[in-house]
């Protein structure tokens with residue numbers, strides 16, 4: 001088969017994956033797939049606040065720079081991930097007890113610094129990640145708790161000032177189908193658009209369980225697109241209870257194909273990003289006990305049936 005990235009490009013979408021710098025330089029099979037099959041990369045952890053500024057005022061851009069350089073060398077786009085989140089923040093920030101004025105300044109400076117550093121090199125930023133609880137209320141976070149909901153529009157505005165060409169996204173999970181949480185995100189995006197906030201896109205993480213791709217995925221992507229924003233599948237994986245069997249891998253192939261077809265059917269769906277290159281790299285077994293085998297490539301970096309399904313869908 002031709003590389004996935006060539007098939008995707010021919011359809012006017014990108015196909016991406018999440019990467020770690022150490023593996024790009026230290027694992028030849030990983031690097032060959034990352035550079036050869038995908039035309040968009042998302043740093044899996046390297047651009048998170050806790051990674052870039054573990055100590056206040058002392059920055060470590062090494063891994064993020066490495067991934068951006070790898071992407072440029074391989075003619076790939078980069079999705080910046082992520083600027084404002086409740087998780088993977090440095091402890092100086094989480095435990096700092098900052099009041100509203102100071103916290104707002106810290107957030108503004110973080111966004112200006114990070115977006116400014118990569119200005120012109122990032123296709124799209126996940127400016128805001130995982131804003132909502134399952135019931136559609138705002139998740140508690142330092143941002144919401146101290147600054148109130150205005151941090152959302154403010155963060156977008158600051159990111160836009162630092163890189164006017166970057167597409168600015170809000171990203172979340174369990175919002176892929178129609179439902180309470182996705183309604184909350186929809187209402188937020190609608191109100192941001194009405195206010196004139198610089199919101200360009202919505203990212204649907206798509207961490208799915210085998211056989212449970214929502215039947216309303218395409219309709220949901222379309223309703224967001226109809227608000228006048230781009231949409232993308234940003235962190236696709238399909239986990240199963242291990243061990244994998246032939247039947248489970250066949251269902252997984254169907255699921256991956258369903259997602260790619262849904263994106264292609266929505267004009268404003270820009271691309272699909274997988275979350276981790278191979279089953280050896282996946283975050284799933286660490287977080288979902290008893291589950292694994294969630295990616296396109298197996299533990300030995302060999303294509304699974306899902307790769308064929310993606311090829312066919314593209």
Ligand code: XIL
Nearest residue numbers: 044045081082129173205235282283
């Ligand atoms: C995960 C990474 O894959 C892990 O390596 C890390 O330990 C925790 O974060 N939603 C997101 C991603 O937006 O940033 C998360 O990535 C997976 C869930």
